[in-house]
Amino acid sequence: MATWLVALTIGLPWIGAALVVTFGRRLKLAEALAVSSAVVAAIAGLALLPFASSAPVIRVPAGEIFGEFTFVPDGLGVFMAVVATVIGALCVIFSLDYMRGETQLSRYYGFVLLFIGAMAGLALTGSLLLLVLFWELVALCSYALIAFHADDPRAAAAGIKALIITQLGGVGLLVGVLVASTHLRSYDISTLLAGISSLDPATRGIVAFGFLAAAAAKSAQLPFHTWLPDAMEAPTPVSALIHAATMVNAGVYLIVRFVPAFGPVPGWTTAVMLIGLLSALAGAAMALSTTDLKRVLAYSTISQLGLMFYAAGAGGIFAAQFHLLSHSVFKALLFLAAGAVIHATGTREMREMGGLAKQMPVVAATFAIGTLALVGVPVFNGFWSKEMILETAGHGGGAAVLLIAAALTAMYALRTTWMVFYGAARAAPGQDASPAMRTALIPLAVGTTTTWLLAGPFSRLLAGTLPYHRLKIISTGQMITSVVPATALALPVVAVGLIIWWERGRLVPLTAHLRGIERAAAGGFGFEWINTGVIRLTESAAAAMSLVQSGLLARNLALVMAALLAALVVAAVVAR
């Protein structure tokens, strides 16, 4: 049974993708195929939950070079697959109205479905080779969908940028997997988790930090984060699915999956925590300094993923995963609601919005729910999971940074909601969410208010099927009793954030001092400068290289002779 469910969860979206591309000319049929395959895959994913186990259910031998292709429905994998397929299905439904009237929709739905299957595969595979394969496959889908509006040069550039930066980190995963599998003589993930201690420290370090680089790039953590804001050129349902709820979580997934193996590597957990803290702080600061609605959400994603990185590094595996669940739901909600706004107003610029709450009550209400969860207001799901992360941090310096980030989060979240939905109306009147949009928004809003109730079952799911992580089972009741006292510190901080934003007019003398920070944040803290530097360097290297390609026969022959001379010198040196 579990075998079939795993195959369906991964395979159905792919079959759907092939069918959508085949029948692309008949739009209604293609849309129906896209929705039905995504929804059935989501049902298969949900049905897989009771069958979670740590034993592989699919094993396909692929020869001595490629090892065995295995799929393991353990708690972590099934959970990520459920997130991918369920939110994927909702985003496909949302797209029906959002993408109406666009051309080349078969390419759109084809890649979205390919992505859903690949993301489920990434989560469920037990083979390191397939891990790399799915890792790059989701990058391919991300690139293709960011650049979906191929006519827009910004979209094309953003797609290529996302591909290059995430794959630059992906080199770390590639090398790490190759080194690990060479030493362990196996591509099996559980072999790596069990046998990591047999590797010498240097090898272990290469593998651990290689994986970390890949995870940081995929999750848009510092210093790789610059691709994510640009990726907002993608159609908004894609931003919700890939760049908020699923693919960017793959980095956190990778860290959590391998934390038992890499935790003992000196400096590794510190590096994970540091990356997380810096990203949490910088992301929140950048979110406060932009006026593009989708970019605010993108920076916010960087910041929230930073929290998860921190928690995973600090040993709060369950907290990290629990926040991943909350964030997937509420950030997908925020993105889709933002998509509805953008669809209605035709702009992403928040300064051109305002007062939309009256015209779009459903969108405003759902966006507000998402905002409250993002800020961490009880009883929404973001409150519980963020508090658990703060609890993990204890009382050290890390906790202080997290609290500042939480305050900044409250500020930018309130600012965004205010600029879009309240205040003076500056936008042309828009329409409220259409039925297909509501079908996606309302379940996500309900999820945002309720998924925290699943803490107990979720904890049992993870603890029961992850033998290497040694997790403790906690019930929902235990979570509530442990979190509530801790809120004494966090909630006032959130309140301070809210008050600062509210009273910003009176705090002008103070904010003047912070202009420098704001300007640095608006400039992405200078990381974009590194990118342009690398690009410029590459371009000048290419220009220099074209000197070799002179097109003059005499020079070409001179090069042949020079090469012969060099080879003879090598021969002479070796002969001695």
Added chain:
Amino acid sequence: MSVPAFLVIALPMFAAPLAYLSGHIGRSQGMIRPTPGRARITALVVLLAMWVPFALAVQQVAHGPLTIAVGVISLRVDGLTLLLAAVALVLGTLAVLFAGPDLYGEDGEEKFYAAVLVLIGAIIGVGAAGDLFNLWLWFETMAVTSYVLVPFYRQRPAALEAAVKYLVQGAVGSLIVLVGIALVLFRTGTLDLAALRTAADHSGVLLAAGACFVVGFGVKAALVPLHTWLPDAHAEAPTAVSALLSGIVIQTGLAAMVRTLSALAPSVHTWGWVLAGTGALNMMAGNLLALRQVQVKRLLAFSSVSQMGYIALGAGIALVTGQALVFQGAFFHILTHALMKTLAFLAAGALLYVLHAETHGPLVVDDLSGAWQRYPLPAFALSVAVLGLAGLPPLAGFMSKWQIFAAGIEAGNTVIALLVVFAALNTTLSFAYYGRLAIAVYRRPPQFGGGRSLPVAMAVPLGALSLAVIAIGMWPQLVSWLTAPAGRALGGGL
């Protein structure tokens, strides 16, 4: 002597004059309508017929290498021969199929098909040569045929210039190979590759011979900095020829080099390192040069320079370690690259044909706009090909690059591991131009009329190759029956 193996080499060579005559006679007899396309039918029939002896030869080789002896000429068919034969046959068949509409009625059409047959026979001959004399003879046959094929559009100055550069550089390379062969004969008294393995020593003379082989064959294999002829020749040739040159001819140059160097057993390590280092150079130079290209075929030509780098890296590591599995990785990439690059060239050629066939003008990236809407199959094929070349799953390039990288890490040498990291970083760099191409076909069409419909003879190769690239990417074991014996032909077990 094995009859099927003999037929695999002899059929194309003997059929080539037939193809020429069948296309030519009708014309010279002053018929009202000349008979274009007839040489192509002959060539196609021969190429399809060759699959039968090929299949038989594959079965026979499983029991050990086959020998073909005609008089004093002795050839030896092993796994590597069959790999080159298979690639040449697939590419040749599809290129001839594709060239039908492309070259229909062009001046010299029948010569083209005759030359393609000779080229395919010569490639298989290079793979089958058991001694250096035969190797050089077949190699020169292949080279001369390709010099003739490049300037097919001989009224175009650029094509002629490209061919002259190719000819002169190629001839210099062949000369250097010949010097190397002379040195080998001088030192060991034998040219037989099997005998050479035991007769070779670590002397300065044989090291100098090795240097000659690396550089001489390196010209044909487009190793940097010997590659300078390639972008002109591959971009100016007719599409079908570009596909054959980029897909198999340069790789055959490398295969000849690897076979020769591995016979010089005592110094093989040195040349393995040189080849691996040159491979890194190839990747970087090819990528950097491709970044600035706006002409599609020229961009693909530079991509060949960079892809040769992966093959050379794999072959270099294989020479250093001497392991069959490592050779297999390099040969696997030869195979997947042949499929992907042919697909890319044929897709670009199909678009060139439907958009502006009359002018033969260069196809630039901006011409690709709207291709998806008007010509979905070539657009899809081109994006599959370039994304596969970029090494993205689930396409064939991912699996073959993986195998080379895995072999590099497996070698357990820090320098080789660093070369692998360098190769992986270069792959990332290559996304910049492959990604640009793949996006370009999905732009909205410009306002232009005209454009003819895509002929079936062009659609079939595009569809078949796209399927193959995806299928091998999903299931790499599909072709291990070809790559594994090829690897064992040169390397030992673990």
